Amino acid sequence: MHTFYNFVSGPLAWVAFILFFGGSIYRIASMLKLVAEKERFIFSYMSWRYSLRSILHWIIPFATVNWRRQPVLTVVTFTFHLCLLATPIFLLSHVVLWDEAFNVSWWTLPDAVADVMTIIVILGAVYFLVRRVTQPEVKFVTSASDFVILTIVAAPFITGFLAYHQWLSYPLMMCLHVLAGDILLAAMPFTRLSHMLFSPFTRAYMGSEFGKVRHARDW
Amino acid sequence: MAEPSKKEATKVVDEGIDVGISRLTEEKIQSVINSVIDEETGARLKTYVETCVHCGLCSEACHYYLSHDNDPHYSPVGKVKQTIWEMVKKKGRVTPEFIRQAAIIAQTECNLCKRCAQYCPFGIDIAYLMSVVRRIIHRLGVTPLYIQDTAHSHSVTMNQMWVKGDEWPDTLQWQEEEAQAEIPDLRIPLEKEGADIMYSVIAPEPKFQAQLIYQAAVIMHVAGVDWTMPASMGWDNSDMAMFTGDNELMGRLKRTHFETAARLKVKKIVMGECGHAFRSVYDMGNRWLGWAMPPFTIVHAIEFYHDIIKEGRIKIARKYKPPITLHDPCNVVRGGGLHEKARFVAHAICENVIEMHPNREHNYCCGAGGGVINTGPPFKMTRITGNRVKAEQLFGAKTKGAEVLVAPCHNCHSGLHDIVHHYEIGLDIKFFGDIIYEVMEKPA
Numbered sequence: 293m294h295t296f297y298n299f300v301s302g303p304l305a306w307v308a309f310i311l312f313f314g315g316s317i318y319r320i321a322s323m324l325k326l327v328a329e330k331e332r333f334i335f336s337y338m339s340w341r342y343s344l345r346s347i348l349h350w351i352i353p354f355a356t357v358n359w360r361r362q363p364v365l366t367v368v369t370f371t372f373h374l375c376l377l378a379t380p381i382f383l384l385s386h387v388v389l390w391d392e393a394f395n396v397s398w399w400t401l402p403d404a405v406a407d408v409m410t411i412i413v414i415l416g417a418v419y420f421l422v423r424r425v426t427q428p429e430v431k432f433v434t435s436a437s438d439f440v441i442l443t444i445v446a447a448p449f450i451t452g453f454l455a456y457h458q459w460l461s462y463p464l465m466m467c468l469h470v471l472a473g474d475i476l477l478a479a480m481p482f483t484r485l486s487h488m489l490f491s492p493f494t495r496a497y498m499g500s501e502f503g504k505v506r507h508a509r510d511w
Numbered sequence: 512m513a514e515p516s517k518k519e520a521t522k523v524v525d526e527g528i529d530v531g532i533s534r535l536t537e538e539k540i541q542s543v544i545n546s547v548i549d550e551e552t553g554a555r556l557k558t559y560v561e562t563c564v565h566c567g568l569c570s571e572a573c574h575y576y577l578s579h580d581n582d583p584h585y586s587p588v589g590k591v592k593q594t595i596w597e598m599v600k601k602k603g604r605v606t607p608e609f610i611r612q613a614a615i616i617a618q619t620e621c622n623l624c625k626r627c628a629q630y631c632p633f634g635i636d637i638a639y640l641m642s643v644v645r646r647i648i649h650r651l652g653v654t655p656l657y658i659q660d661t662a663h664s665h666s667v668t669m670n671q672m673w674v675k676g677d678e679w680p681d682t683l684q685w686q687e688e689e690a691q692a693e694i695p696d697l698r699i700p701l702e703k704e705g706a707d708i709m710y711s712v713i714a715p716e717p718k719f720q721a722q723l724i725y726q727a728a729v730i731m732h733v734a735g736v737d738w739t740m741p742a743s744m745g746w747d748n749s750d751m752a753m754f755t756g757d758n759e760l761m762g763r764l765k766r767t768h769f770e771t772a773a774r775l776k777v778k779k780i781v782m783g784e785c786g787h788a789f790r791s792v793y794d795m796g797n798r799w800l801g802w803a804m805p806p807f808t809i810v811h812a813i814e815f816y817h818d819i820i821k822e823g824r825i826k827i828a829r830k831y832k833p834p835i836t837l838h839d840p841c842n843v844v845r846g847g848g849l850h851e852k853a854r855f856v857a858h859a860i861c862e863n864v865i866e867m868h869p870n871r872e873h874n875y876c877c878g879a880g881g882g883v884i885n886t887g888p889p890f891k892m893t894r895i896t897g898n899r900v901k902a903e904q905l906f907g908a909k910t911k912g913a914e915v916l917v918a919p920c921h922n923c924h925s926g927l928h929d930i931v932h933h934y935e936i937g938l939d940i941k942f943f944g945d946i947i948y949e950v951m952e953k954p955a
Contacts, residue, residue: 323554330553336803350632357873358568358630365568429576430567432583433592438565490562491633498634505794505804507848508872510629 293463300470301389308474315481316489323490339500346499347492349511356511365423372416375409376445380473382406403456410453417446437484444479447472525889527656528614535607535651543650544603552643559635560599563588569637572630574875575620578899585897587627587637590616594644614653617644619890620897623754623881624841629872638881646756654755657887661751664714666760669767670747672714680742682717686725690732694954697732699724702775703739708810709777710738711768713749713785713921726948727783730816733953734824738781745771748782750791754882758799765796772807779808781815784942786842786920787880794846811843813919816943817852820859826952827860834863835946836905836913836938838927839874840920853919853943860946861917867908875901877918879926894926895933902934915939917946 327334349355359366380386384400391397401409420442424430451472455465479485502510548556570576570586583589594613597605605613623638631637648654654662664673674682680701687699700706710731716723731738740746745767752760772780782788789811797805810818819825837857844850850871857864869875878898883890905916905927916931916938918924924940931938 323558326554326557331555333798333803334554346634350634356632358571358632361571362568427567429570429581429583429586429589430565432586433565433567433588435565484561484564487562487564487633490558494558494562495632495634498628498636501636502628506846508845508850510634 293467297463297467297470300467300474304474305470308477311478311482312480315478319481319486320489320493323493334497337500337504338497339504342500342503343496344499345503346510347495350495358511368416368419371412372420375412375416376449379406379409379413380448407453407456410449410456413449414446414453417442417449441479441483441485444472444476444483445485448476525655525886527659528611528653531614531651531653532607532611535610535653537604537606540605540607540610540651541603544598544605544647547643547647547650548599548603551646555636555639556595556599556643559640560596562633563591563635564633566632569627569631569635572627574622574624574626574878574900575897578897578901585620587621587631590621591637591640595640598644598647610648610651610653613644614648614655617641617648618655618658618755619883619886619893621881622841622876622878622883624876625845626841626873626876629845642756645754646758649756655886655890657889658751658755658882658885661885662755662757662760665750665752665764669744669764670714671749671751672718674714674717674747676744679717679746682721683724683740683742686721686728690725690728694729694732697728699728700739701742703737704774705776706739707737707778708739708781709772709775709779710740710781710783711746711748711788712783713788714747715749715921716783723783723942723944726944729948729953730819730825730944730951733951734819736819736824739775739777741771741775743771748780748788748792749785750788750796751882751885753791753795754787754885761791761796762799765791765800768792768796769800769806777807779810780805781810782812784812784919784921784924784944786840786846787882787922790842790846811847811849812943813843813849813853813856816856816947820856825947827950828952829950831861831915831946831950832863833914833939834865834912835861835915835917835941836865836867836908837870838867838877838916838918838920838923839871840918840923841874841876841880843920844874845872856943856947857917860943860950863912865908865911865913867904867913869904875904877901877920877923877926878930879922880920884922884926891929895929898926898930899934901927902930902936905931905936905938906934909936909938913938915941917941917943919943 353366353370354360382399382401383406384403387397387400424434424438448469451465451469454460455462455469480488498510502508567586567588569588573585573587575585579585594616621641623641625638627637628634661671664671668674683699683701690697710727712724748768750761750764752764793805793809835857837853839850839853878894878901883894916927918927918940919942927940931940
């Protein structure tokens with residue numbers, strides 16, 4: 293178990309981080325390269341003002357018509373994404389690891405808060421799962437990959453939660469937790485989790501087209 | 512009642528589609544799809560397909576989806592799944608029957624209204640994805656017959672309605688004479704080089720709505736506008752090629768239009784109350800020709816009326832009495848931001864303006880746009896049953912007292928006419944021009 297833990301938190305973690313950062317840069321760079329090669333005109337329509345106007349509306353809960361039409365989903369998706377991003381970055385035990393390895397540290401969440409945020413992520417994932425299998429318009433466009441990416445996202449939180457509370461086998465859970473985290477990091481640039489990377493660009497482009505050419509709101 | 516999640520098999524007979532399909536082989540399909548995807552698309556298609564998280568949040572944007580009791584086959588993303596996703600995923604290895612369905616979906620079950628772009632949290636341009644499908648359908652020769660015929664007319668005559676070379680100036684002269692019975696010194700100036708404005712219309716106006724040209728001439732005359740109309744090809748600003756995916760033809764049309772304006776040395780192009788033509792001249796055709804924005808100032812009729820009323824160039828003798836409700840056409844409102852100007856005009860000429868809901872950028876499409884009405888009789892019911900929510904929306908406005916529906920767009924006009932008739936809503940439909948002509952001060 294120790295060897296395995298050392299592997300997933302050592303070499304494999306390096307691989308995961310390299311894939312995450314390298315992959316993200318690669319994906320964005322290749323998208324921009326493709327734009328430059330084949331749809332250069334997109335650059336001439338881009339506007340900082342209208343890009344930010346559009347992004348701003350869509351990253352604020354209830355600031356768009358569709359967010360207001362879907363109040364439950366809006367609350368769930370915003371808290372889910374916020375907790376999903378913030379918990380791993382500001383978790384005390386993660387920061388301790390950074391501190392031990394690289395002698396860097398930053399502000400951390402109280403453990404009890406992080407615990408609640410973890411539960412929010414898990415419940416959010418359950419909500420998305422239920423929505424996916426029960427809502428006809430979502431079910432119709434669901435493929436196996438949707439369940440896979442949801443699992444990839446939920447796994448580090450479920451295992452982390454179990455490990456923190458020392459339910460089931462703690463050493464096993466820790467190993468699985470680190471492994472799941474590695475998988476999540478590595479998968480982000482290369483699956484549809486890459487919406488994290490691309491959505492600001494697609495939103496900005498649509499915002500620019502609506503603002504600059506169409507003179508209409510895109511929210 | 513049909514199961515909400517089941518779509519009935521579409522068995523429409525359309526000669527353009529059916530004959531086209533009978534000529535297809537799987538090899539041809541594959542090579543065309545891959546050629547379009549590899550050579551004609553780029554980062555947009557790839558990023559949109561890979562970024563979509565299949566959340567379904569675009570669904571409620573679509574009038575087809577809402578009108579079919581939330582049948583997911585009609586949701587924007589559902590239509591993407593049934594067309595371009597499969598084509599991309601299978602690298603073009605799809606059957607002729609699949610192409611048949613894709614043609615029906617892309618050409619008749621989507622108006623390219625872009626309302627879904629306002630509902631997708633990522634701003635994925637689903638109308639663009641449907642345009643890519645239409646492009647594939649065009650290159651496979653499977654475009655519905657009626658709209659393809661319109662495109663043929665464009666190709667031969669540079670207008671949408673097979674209006675022959677001599678019929679055009681003839682019609683203008685006829686309308687000039689008619690109008691001179693009312694205002695003796697009125698002219699429809701043809702080929703006037705250096706005029707301020709070239710006024711352009713869509714071919715259905717000379718073909719069967721010549722009174723609209725009469726009305727426009729009266730408005731121009733009273734407002735004292737220095738205007739002209741071309742006697743040559745290039746007078747028609749319409750463009751069905753844009754909606755069949757025949758981009759090359761769209762380019763020919765717009766080049767002819769812009770070059771005609773350049774030949775006449777006008778300062779701007781004012782266009783009649785048409786939505787799709789505005790999209791073509793202002794947004795799509797110019798891009799195909801390499802102009803980020805059109806080479807001429809493009810003034811849609813709504814904006815033109817707004818300006819001449821605001822500047823006091825025409826006076827309203829007495830405001831229009833019957834309560835009106837205003838339909839915001841997608842192409843000039845979601846596509847051109849003219850909603851507030853339209854309201855200015857409406858309030859300036861009418862006593863009572865009743866808003867329908869939703870409105871402005873969030874208005875529901877008429878169901879005729881995007882070339883859907885131009886696919887003709889085989890698909891008439893597709894767009895009428897596919898837009899029950901429009902009927903409900905109009906009925907809502909009627910309940911609040913509206914008697915007249917103002918639709919400043921030709922396609923909207925015709926599409927709404929069918930909806931009002933089919934659902935027995937009982938609203939008169941008018942253009943702004945109809946009302947302005949009626950209520951403005953004219954020389955005695």
